[in-house]
Structures are given as structure tokens and as C-alpha cells.
Amino acid sequence: MTDQFPEDFPKEKLIASRTADREGIDNSIPDDLLPNLIRVAWFLQSLKRRLDEVLEADVELYLTSGYRCLKLNRHLGSKDTSDHVLALAADIVCSHLEPLELAQFIVQHMVEVGYDKVINEFDRWVHISVRQPMRMLTYTAVKQGFGTAYEPGLRNS
Numbered sequence: 001m002t003d004q005f006p007e008d009f010p011k012e013k014l015i016a017s018r019t020a021d022r023e024g025i026d027n028s029i030p031d032d033l034l035p036n037l038i039r040v041a042w043f044l045q046s047l048k049r050r051l052d053e054v055l056e057a058d059v060e061l062y063l064t065s066g067y068r069c070l071k072l073n074r075h076l077g078s079k080d081t082s083d084h085v086l087a088l089a090a091d092i093v094c095s096h097l098e099p100l101e102l103a104q105f106i107v108q109h110m111v112e113v114g115y116d117k118v119i120n121e122f123d124r125w126v127h128i129s130v131r132q133p134m135r136m137l138t139y140t141a142v143k144q145g146f147g148t149a150y151e152p153g154l155r156n157s
Contacts, residue, residue: 005038006045014041014066014090025072029087036087037067039130044090046113047106047128051094054109060095064125083116083129091125102126103154107138119150123157 005011011029014037020027029037044061051059068076068084083089094102103120106128114134119127121141139150142157 003035003038005041008048008061009041009044009063011037011041013063014087016063017065017068017072019076020069020072023072023075025069025075027067027069027072029067029069033067033087036130040066040088040090040128043110043113043115043128043130044092047110050109051096051105054105055096057096062093062095063090064093065091083131086131088116088131089127089129091121091127093125099123099126100154100156103138107136107154111136118154120154120157 015027015029017027048059048061065084067087068082070080070085073080073082073085078084093099097105100120100123103118103126106115106118106126114136115128116131116135117127117129117137117139119139119141121127138154139152140155140157142149142151
């Protein structure tokens with residue numbers, strides 16, 4: 001891995017947040033978390049290349065969330081322990097696959113790169129985490145009462 005961001009996933013893209021902008025939250029990333037964010041960026045770059053190759057298309061990966069400072073993370077109702085706060089996670093959607101299909105693609109085609117968690121989040125986006133050690137876990141997020149439950153495995157929510 002390099003200490004530079006790949007062309008398709010620059011730092012600015014991984015820390016961008018419309019919610020932070022709208023709420024006046026400074027979502028700047030501390031220097032000590034940059035290596036984590038670079039790891040996420042290179043995972044995404046590898047995923048995009050693999051998608052392009054396997055699907056024989058120019059696939060777009062869209063980030064719905066990358067790094068989140070603690071204030072932004074709390075504003076979004078996420079737990080303080082979220083990998084987003086450590087710059088170790090991204091939420092993504094894909095131009096050519098539904099979220100469940102994208103999650104399944106990652107599990108099938110990104111084994112050599114590795115990941116910690118892949119979560120099909122409500123059939124709306126895919127959460128990927130690159131926290132170490134890479135445990136290769138899969139979950140499906142489902143609404144449970146007023147909260148969210150994470151059930152093992154990938155399926156429709």
C-alpha cells in the first residue's frame with residue numbers, strides 16, 4: 001500500500017459530507033487517521049477495478065459516507081464505536097448492482113484484498129470496513145423496533 005490516495009478516491013471525496021456542510025460541522029480528518037483513510041481508499045480502488053473487470057463495464061462507485069468526525073457521527077445517530085470515526089469504513093452504492101448484489105460481489109471477489117465487515121444496510125447501501133484483523137464478516141442490517149439489528153449473513157432486509 002502507498003501513502004497516497006488513488007485517483008478515483010481522493011481524500012476530499014472520503015471526508016465530504018452534505019450533512020456536515022449543512023449543519024456547520026467541521027469534518028476534517030486528523031493526520032493520525034490518514035493511513036486508515038488511505039487503506040479504505042485503496043480498498044475502494046481495488047473494488048472498482050475488479051467490478052470493471054468482471055462486469056466488463058465502467059462501473060461507478062458512489063460514497064454515501066466515509067470518514068465521520070465524532071460530532072457528525074453522533075448527529076447521524078451512529079454509535080461512537082463506528083469504524084467511520086476511525087476512518088476505517090465507507091458506505092457505498094454501485095451504478096451496476098443493487099446493494100445486496102454489491103455486498104455479495106465483495107464477498108466473492110475481494111477475498112485476496114480482505115475486509116473486516118460487509119453489511120447490506122437496509123437494501124440501500126453497503127457498509128465496508130477494513131479494520132484489522134480482517135475477519136471477513138457479513139451482516140444484514142434490519143430495523144428492529146426503534147433501532148437496528150445486525151443479523152449474520154447477507155440477504156435482503
